[in-house]
Amino acid sequence: MEVYSALAKDPRIEISSGAVFSVKDREECEKIGIRYYYDLEEMLRIEKPDFVSVFLKTDEKTKIMQKIAEFKVSILYNEPIADELEEAEKVSQLVRQHGVLCVPASDVFFNPSIVFLREQIFENALGLPVSAFCRRFIRRGKRGNLATLYMPFIHLTRLLMNSEIKYVYSSTTPDESFGVMNLGLKNDTTATIAVGFNEVSAYPIDEVTIDVIGTDGAVLIRPNHASIRIYGNKGVSWDYWDKSGIDSLIEHFINLVLGMEQKIIDINDELVAIKVIDAARRSAQSKTVVELFLKKTNHHKARVKR
Numbered sequence: 001m002e003v004y005s006a007l008a009k010d011p012r013i014e015i016s017s018g019a020v021f022s023v024k025d026r027e028e029c030e031k032i033g034i035r036y037y038y039d040l041e042e043m044l045r046i047e048k049p050d051f052v053s054v055f056l057k058t059d060e061k062t063k064i065m066q067k068i069a070e071f072k073v074s075i076l077y078n079e080p081i082a083d084e085l086e087e088a089e090k091v092s093q094l095v096r097q098h099g100v101l102c103v104p105a106s107d108v109f110f111n112p113s114i115v116f117l118r119e120q121i122f123e124n125a126l127g128l129p130v131s132a133f134c135r136r137f138i139r140r141g142k143r144g145n146l147a148t149l150y151m152p153f154i155h156l157t158r159l160l161m162n163s164e165i166k167y168v169y170s171s172t173t174p175d176e177s178f179g180v181m182n183l184g185l186k187n188d189t190t191a192t193i194a195v196g197f198n199e200v201s202a203y204p205i206d207e208v209t210i211d212v213i214g215t216d217g218a219v220l221i222r223p224n225h226a227s228i229r230i231y232g233n234k235g236v237s238w239d240y241w242d243k244s245g246i247d248s249l250i251e252h253f254i255n256l257v258l259g260m261e262q263k264i265i266d267i268n269d270e271l272v273a274i275k276v277i278d279a280a281r282r283s284a285q286s287k288t289v290v291e292l293f294l295k296k297t298n299h300h301k302a303r304v305k306r
Contacts, residue, residue: 003053003076003105006250013050013254019043021060040064044071051076051257055105058083062091065102069094074101076253079151081270085278092271102267103253107245108136108152108208109265113221115248117212121160126214129160132191135209137198146172146179147277149195153210154183154273155265160212163187164272169289170280181280 007015017035020026029036037043044052044067051074054061062082068075069091081104082088095102108114121129134153158164163185172179178196185191210221255261279290 003055003246003250006246007053009247010250010254012258016049017043017047021056040067041071044068044073049073051101051253053077053105062087065091066094069098069100069102072098072100074103074257076103076105076250079104079106079270080147080274081267082274083147085274088271088274092267095267101256101263103256103263104151104265104267104270105246105249105253106152106155106265107249109155109245110249110252111208111245112248114156114210114245117210117219117221118156118159120219121212121214125217126212126219127216129162129212129214130189131213132157132160132189133194133209133211134191135194135207137196137207139198139205146176146195147274150179150181150193150277150280151270151273153191153193153195154276155269156210157183157185157191157193158269158272159264161185161187161189161191163189165276165292167289167291168276168279168283170283171287172281172284179280179284181276183276 007013015032015034017037018025018029018032019040020029020036020038026036035047037046043049052068054065054068054075054077056064056078058080061077065075065077065081075095080088081091120126134156136149136153138149154165165183166186167184169182170179173196179194181193183191183193208222212219212221252261252264256263275292279292283290
């Protein structure tokens with residue numbers, strides 16, 4: 001419903017219909033007041049939508065997205081695209097084959113404070129980024145798993161450091177409640193990502209911390225508190241935004257569909273993230289550093305070279 005609410009705010013689109021796979025899905029469509037179909041292909045043939053949003057469990061989503069790609073319809077989806085690397089590569093290849101716009105709905109990545117951070121980095125406000133620390137802890141049962149928590153920060157690390165990940169060293173608790181990923185990038189920058197679940201009722205439901213150290217300063221971000229502070233020759237702080245991450249994400253996606261913006265992340269970036277997470281699993285199991293061999297995606301914004 002969070003995604004529907006964000007979509008409904010944009011006057012440029014009309015939410016015409018939905019495909020239902022359960023009684024709950026049907027009830028949601030009836031509550032919203034849109035047409036619904038029990039057959040996805042029938043909906044795609046009759047409605048001819050410009051895009052489809054897919055927010056399902058991973059095993060259900062993988063098969064459905066392959067079918068949507070065959071109809072050459074743009075897709076907004078919840079990460080991850082697949083649990084296994086082989087399956088993710090299969091879906092990614094099909095999307096590329098059909099030339100489909102396919103964007104992960106990473107609300108953390110599109111949080112306004114993080115968007116502001118990306119702008120500051122691109123404008124060299126911190127000099128050149130050297131190291132980043134990202135942390136996210138959510139209340140158990142909220143949503144997702146460790147892979148889901150890792151993904152937006154892998155995207156962010158690659159974008160901020162303007163480089164690909166060279167190696168991973170990771171550790172995870174036996175029950176996969178907590179994990180730490182240490183990343184080394186090809187341009188000798190580093191990042192640490194710590195994620196996990198908590199069951200403490202007094203702790204925030206979802207807390208994110210991001211610190212980035214640059215050659216000319218540092219930035220501390222607390223998206224949940226809508227705050228950002230930059231330390232350099234002068235300190236500047238902002239403490240309020242009127243849009244959530246999902247609002248910014250939807251606005252960006254619609255602009256992509258309309259050809260008004262360049263892609264920031266897409267399914268190819270998620271495939272890279274899944275490869276990093278797969279390497280992290282192997283690292284945690286072997287307790288060794290695992291090297292990666294990744295190619296740079298070509299839609300990241302240009303910045304001063306190191």
